[in-house]
Amino acid sequence: MSLLERLNEDMKQAMKNKEKEKLSVIRMLKAAIQNEAIKLGKDELTNDEELTVLSREVKQRKDSLQEFEKAGRNDLVEKVQTELTYVDVYMPEQLTEDELLQVVQEAIKEVNATSKADMGKVMGAVMSKVKGRADGSSVRNVVQQQLS
Template sequence: MSLRDTINNDVKEAMKAKDTKKRDALRLLTSAFKQIEVDERKDLSDEDVIKIIQTQIKRRNDAASQYKDAGRDDLMQTELDEIAYYEVYLPKQLTDEELESELKSIIEKVGATSPKDMGKVMGAASKELAGRADGKRISTYVKALLA
């Protein structure tokens, strides 16, 4: 069963359980899938679905921080709840130690020696660690390792 099918089944389960928050959050996610399918005229693979979920999580994080700055804790909590529903579908995230060791091997592979080589490392790391680590986290570690 594909990731998309799993999400669609979870929408149905949320409807049966009358869990409106989860149902609505997952419906927003499925509408994002449909939007991409229509715009790009393609069927989504599991990798595409993961990228869309990551994008949606990033948007929710940005919105939550803006709501927090505006003093709207109720809306911030809604965004954080949606993030929690979405993170279930992502692959297991790397721990700090795992991320650091993976990045060290990537740095060796591309032959990076200075901060000037960050672009090469980031390109390789983004492909290799897609879905398992956030781009901002990868960037932070690469800067520290190349410094």
């Protein structure tokens, strides 16, 4: 079952259960995926492309969450946290710190990285492997630790 089909099923269920917030988030995700398909000129996105869209949506919400927390907008913080819980359902399982460390160490060996100057090469190799299963800031932190 593709992500779009799963979203359609969950949307129907949310309508039946009268879950307005969940329905709103699902519709937003569907729209983001459909807009990306239109932008790329395709009828359907691949799993990787769908994952990229979902990752972008999660990142946007996390960024908004930080901004709202800084501004002291607790009402918006709660709303964004709720949205994040609904979006996280569709994301693949996140890597543990140990798994991420292992992937980073393998990538360092692959690209023969020796210093922080090689960080870009390592990040590129790691991000392609962990797409959607780890966010960029945590990957960056682990890479920096390993290269220092």
